[in-house]
Amino acid sequence: MLAVSSPLFSPHQWQLEDPISLHHQHNSLFSPFEPSDHSFYLQFPPPPLDPSHDHYPSSAAPSxxxxxxxxxxxxxxxxxASERDRRKKINSLYSSLRxxxxxxxQMKKLSNPATISRILSYIPELQQQVEGQMRKKEELMAAMVGQEVKNDEEKKMKSAASSxxxxxxxxxxxxxxxxxxxxTDINGCQRNYLSEIxxxxxxxxxxxxxxxxxxxxxxxxxxNLHLQMGSNCKMEPKVLSNMLLEMFP
Structure with a gap:
C-alpha cells in the first residue's frame, strides 16, 4: 500500500491571524450608518427641479x-339675455297697442313709431264716437220717457172717458x-162748469x-172755445185737456 502523501498546504503551516483584528475588520464592513456623519450630505447636493420633466398635472390657481x-x-x-327679454316685452306692448x-x-304692418302716431290720432276719434253714443243714449232715453208719459196720458184720458x-x-x-x-151730458150742465173752465x-x-x-x-x-194764448202760457194741449177733464164728474 502506498503511503498518503502530505497535502500541498499543511494546516499546520497556516498563520493564524489576530482574532481581534479580524473582529475589527468585520465590524468596519458591516457597521450601521451613522447619521452623525454629515460629510455624506455635503458631498451630494440635491438635483435641480425641471418642470418639463414633471409628468403630473399642475394644480396651480388660474391667472x-x-x-x-x-x-x-x-x-x-x-x-x-336681459336685452332679449326687454325687446320681447316691448314688442308685446306694441302688439297690444295694435x-x-x-x-x-291692424291689417297694415305698421312700424313701432307709426303705431304710436296712429294711436295718438285714434284717441280723439274714439272720444268723438263715445260722445256721439252718449248723445244717442240720451235721446233714446228721452224718447222712451216721452213715450211713457204719452202712454200714461192716453191711459188717463181713456180711463177718464170711461168713468x-x-x-x-x-x-x-x-x-x-x-x-x-x-x-158732456145735459145733466152735467146743472153745475156751471163752463164758468169754472x-x-x-x-x-x-x-x-x-x-x-x-x-x-x-x-x-x-x-x-167750442176759441182762445188766445198769452206770452206766459206754456201748457201743452193734452195736459190742458186732462186738467179740464178732472173738473167733470
Whole structure:
C-alpha cells in the first residue's frame, strides 16, 4: 500500500491571524450608518427641479387675467339675455297697442313709431264716437220717457172717458191760438162748469176770443172755445185737456 502523501498546504503551516483584528475588520464592513456623519450630505447636493420633466398635472390657481376674461364673458351673456327679454316685452306692448286699432289698421304692418302716431290720432276719434253714443243714449232715453208719459196720458184720458160721460179735446190752431171742444151730458150742465173752465183757462194765460154751444137730440151738450194764448202760457194741449177733464164728474 502506498503511503498518503502530505497535502500541498499543511494546516499546520497556516498563520493564524489576530482574532481581534479580524473582529475589527468585520465590524468596519458591516457597521450601521451613522447619521452623525454629515460629510455624506455635503458631498451630494440635491438635483435641480425641471418642470418639463414633471409628468403630473399642475394644480396651480388660474391667472387673474383668465378670471377677468371669464367674468367679462359672463356679464356679456347676462346683458344679452336681459336685452332679449326687454325687446320681447316691448314688442308685446306694441302688439297690444295694435290690437286696439281698427281692423283696417291692424291689417297694415305698421312700424313701432307709426303705431304710436296712429294711436295718438285714434284717441280723439274714439272720444268723438263715445260722445256721439252718449248723445244717442240720451235721446233714446228721452224718447222712451216721452213715450211713457204719452202712454200714461192716453191711459188717463181713456180711463177718464170711461168713468165720465164728458169728453174734452184741445188743439193748437197757431202759435198763439188754441181751440177746445167740450162734450158732456145735459145733466152735467146743472153745475156751471163752463164758468169754472173759463176761470181756469184765464189763470193759465188763455183768453177767450169766441165761444159757441149747441145741444144734440140725445142729451149731449157741445161747447167750442176759441182762445188766445198769452206770452206766459206754456201748457201743452193734452195736459190742458186732462186738467179740464178732472173738473167733470
Amino acid at each position: 387673474p387675467e383668465a378670471v377677468s376674461n371669464v367674468s367679462k364673458m359672463a356679464k356679456k351673456l347676462s346683458h344679452n 290690437a286696439l286699432l281698427p281692423s283696417s289698421d 165720465s160721460s164728458s169728453i174734452i179735446s184741445a188743439s193748437r190752431l197757431s202759435r198763439h191760438e188754441m181751440a177746445i171742444q167740450i162734450s 173759463l176761470c181756469c183757462l184765464e189763470e193759465e194765460g188763455l183768453l177767450l176770443l169766441n165761444a159757441s154751444s149747441f145741444e144734440s137730440f140725445d142729451g149731449k151738450v157741445f161747447h
